[in-house]
Amino acid sequence: xxxxQPVIDATLIDYLGLATFDSIAFYKLTALIEHTYHEWRPxxxxxxxxxxxACKIFHGMGxxxxxxxxxxxxxxxxxxxxYNWFTAQREALTSPFYCTRIDIQRTQLAPAKDYRSQAYKxxxxxxxxxxxxxxNTLYIGARTSDKYWRIYDKTVKHLRCEVELKGKTAQQAxxxxxxxxxxxxxxxxxxxxxxxxxxxxxxxRADCEPAELPDLESTVDLDAKLDWLASLDxxxxxxxxxxxxxxxxxxxxxxxxxxxxKA
Numbered sequence: 001x002x003x004x005q006p007v008i009d010a011t012l013i014d015y016l017g018l019a020t021f022d023s024i025a026f027y028k029l030t031a032l033i034e035h036t037y038h039e040w041r042p043x044x045x046x047x048x049x050x051x052x053x054a055c056k057i058f059h060g061m062g063x064x065x066x067x068x069x070x071x072x073x074x075x076x077x078x079x080x081x082x083y084n085w086f087t088a089q090r091e092a093l094t095s096p097f098y099c100t101r102i103d104i105q106r107t108q109l110a111p112a113k114d115y116r117s118q119a120y121k122x123x124x125x126x127x128x129x130x131x132x133x134x135x136n137t138l139y140i141g142a143r144t145s146d147k148y149w150r151i152y153d154k155t156v157k158h159l160r161c162e163v164e165l166k167g168k169t170a171q172q173a174x175x176x177x178x179x180x181x182x183x184x185x186x187x188x189x190x191x192x193x194x195x196x197x198x199x200x201x202x203x204x205r206a207d208c209e210p211a212e213l214p215d216l217e218s219t220v221d222l223d224a225k226l227d228w229l230a231s232l233d234x235x236x237x238x239x240x241x242x243x244x245x246x247x248x249x250x251x252x253x254x255x256x257x258x259x260x261x262k263a
């Protein structure tokens with residue numbers, strides 16, 4: 001199924017990263033993967049060298065310290081089908097693997113509002129609101145943290161909420177699924193323990209009627225933005241006194257001022 005045709009009102013896995021130090025389990029499982037999925041070609045990801053299929057499945061080997069380390073990565077709508085396939089395999093093959101990252105998403109029909117009319121905005125609390133030619137995106141959390149949220153225009157008519165779980169958080173979610181918790185249960189638990197604005201929490205809950213959804217612009221807190229700008233005073237002053245950065249700092253402030261006048 002093409003990514004341009006999103007599944008509505010369903011909780012789905014959008015990315016899955018698995019890893020192991022067990023070479024025997026890895027080679028046995030990847031032999032099954034290559035038999036099930038076709039059209040493979042050589043591919044490299046970071047320090048890992050391996051093969052990638054036409055449907056975005058990658059498996060490869062690299063090093064962590066002095067040890068050989070093996071990874072499997074699947075992205076897009078194929079990730080959900082692959083997860084179902086993986087969990088259907090024998091435990092002797094799957095148990096040596098641990099989850100390094102799992103992205104879970106829900107897509108809903110969005111009200112007929114113009115989400116593409118706002119300029120780039122920065123929010124307090126590690127949130128940002130970014131406009132692009134393909135639509136608006138609200139980011140919540142730090143990119144390097146164990147939890148990172150994206151709320152964005154999937155199409156003109158569809159809004160998607162997606163959480164990227166990594167590290168211990170990904171492993172806990174994956175273990176919960178292995179013990180029988182539903183994907184919707186993991187989604188709701190994660191969504192309820194988050195800094196996502198309440199209206200979006202209600203809108204993307206898997207077990208209730210969606211709340212009325214406001215324009216993304218309404219989530220921008222002007223006072224919070226001004227507080228954030230005020231907090232930059234000391235940093236800007238320090239940069240302005242540094243002869244290596246003073247001219248560049250002045251140029252950035254000038255461009256920013258011109259942008260604000262036009263906005």
